[in-house]
Amino acid sequence: MLVMGEVHTGLLQNSGEISESTCRQVLGLMTGETVRVSRRPIVHALSPERLTGVDCALPTASRSRVRGVGTVVSRCAVTGGRVAQGSSYVRLVRSEADRRLPWSHYLARPGVVEVLGKAKAADLAEGFTGDSAPGCLNLGAVSGRFLDLVQASPLLDRRAPFKIPRTSLRWVAETGEPSIRFTLHTEQERTLRLTHPGPFTPAVVDLCEDLATHDWLLTSLLVIVERARIGGTPGAQAAARLAPAIDHLMHLWMPAARVEEWLTPFWESLERRPGFTRQWRSLVDRVRDQVAMNALALLSATAEAGRR
């Protein structure tokens, strides 16, 4: 029917970026399973996938009662040794039975939630991307716990260089005429509706996680620039407040680095409107200009002092 997921993204609770080998340890959530690491163009480490069993109501826009039984796939990722994610998704499939089956049936189809009762894909998609209803499938809580699992690792020093809120991206993917709709809700909540050609593959999840990473980077850089109160505070102070962005965020922008070829047009269309990279570049330029101006001011002040 459709696939839905939620990605939570946050700053890794560590003073500096962590090494590839630490990433492997932090993300080693399962005995006998390796952490996958890619190094080009940015170090990206992905934990093995774990399942969580659910048997509950599914969110519907019409508020009709629809039951889903099955497993949620979750995983954690660390990008650039700095950005942590907890990500979960389910594939909704209409159940062939009208009752709950033995659990082994559901474990034979990992990541599938079977839908019991009459349900329309559109109703479920609207319900999931709309206001969350209590008692309904809560992928956000599952993803949040997986992100907590990473953040609680004893290998991290829990001294993050700045405080920045987590963001959540709730997404729904369907097969059909290609389209993408990215919506900002509150400060931290985003939704994504994606219609892709051909059947669902995990590459779609990679795309959603990549978008979530970059949306978080952009959101965080905006927050840091806002906090610096450029123009409203002395230059040196503003420059100091911008320093964490230079130290920890600015090198992480690598849009679509891990996205499969056939899905890159979706990124490209978001680059046209609203233009993530355009906004990122303008922010980065602003940060650099501020720092450069402050450096100049410092230089001339030192020169002034030398002349005296």
Next chain:
Amino acid sequence: MTPVQATFGEVAAERRIASVPLSHVSVELGHLYMEDYEAGPDRLREQFRRVAPWLATVRSLWRERVPGGRARVSTCFLVDDYFSRFSTPAELVPMVLEAAAEHDLTIDYLARESACAEFEDAQSGGVELARLVEDRLVDDPPPETDGSRPPVKETGWLCNGSRSPRTTPMQAMGKTRPWEPPAQNAKRGHSIFVDVELWDEKGPRRTWSCPFLAAVWQLLRLGLLRSDGHVPLPPVALDGDWPRDWDGLPAVVRLNPQAAPFSAYTTLSVLSPRFLPVELAVRTILSQVAVDDEVLRQVVTRSESEGVRLEEELVDRISYVFI
């Protein structure tokens, strides 16, 4: 210039899952505990006498099922060296083989139960199979489980439903909460609630329960386990004499050089009815083990390519004869 199509790969970014050779069925001819050993060789002869006709039946059933009648059947025997250490391989193994031969049975593979917990040797390194399976448990969720809270767990236990609420007296009210029954999640009419102890710990040492190790043993025989993508504990032929210590024995020994592969699409265990509760517990555990997707696919693809249709759920690939 025409555009150049670049391909870039990183080995560490890919998942590689080894495949394992598979028989059609793996038949467990027996499982030897200390009490059986103490009962003497007659107990063993009696076991093999009862097993022999069932092995013949399974062979002929698979010959009918497999195109061309080339059924691959392998036999195995498990010795408990985990819960109690008795005898030595040098003394015990020849005795077992002799008793089996009296009933024209060939034991293809001999395995040590302790290897289902953990095993370490120069060839395979260290493998903690029990931990590996524990990490793959996905609890059977009671209705109304929406993911908002972590699964309710009693550490070291696994059940097939919702436990009874605690009946401790409520302090403020001074009343005792009336007993409420536990419930099986996938009940049909009435519940058969099963709660299985997976392990216990005395100090730093964890002891895995017999059903848990038996579940690991079934998964190993079904070829569904991988450790870092490798097949754990591949059978090894023994060089030289039987050792005088169990630790000198490989985890799974290939006794018959012509044997069909150790792991199989399905398993059959011929057991005394006294193992019925253990096997119920094993099935309760196995129905909550999430086998790797890729491994499941490998096995299905292989079986379909040779015209064998496998049961989808792994508990349905396991069968028993209780005699």
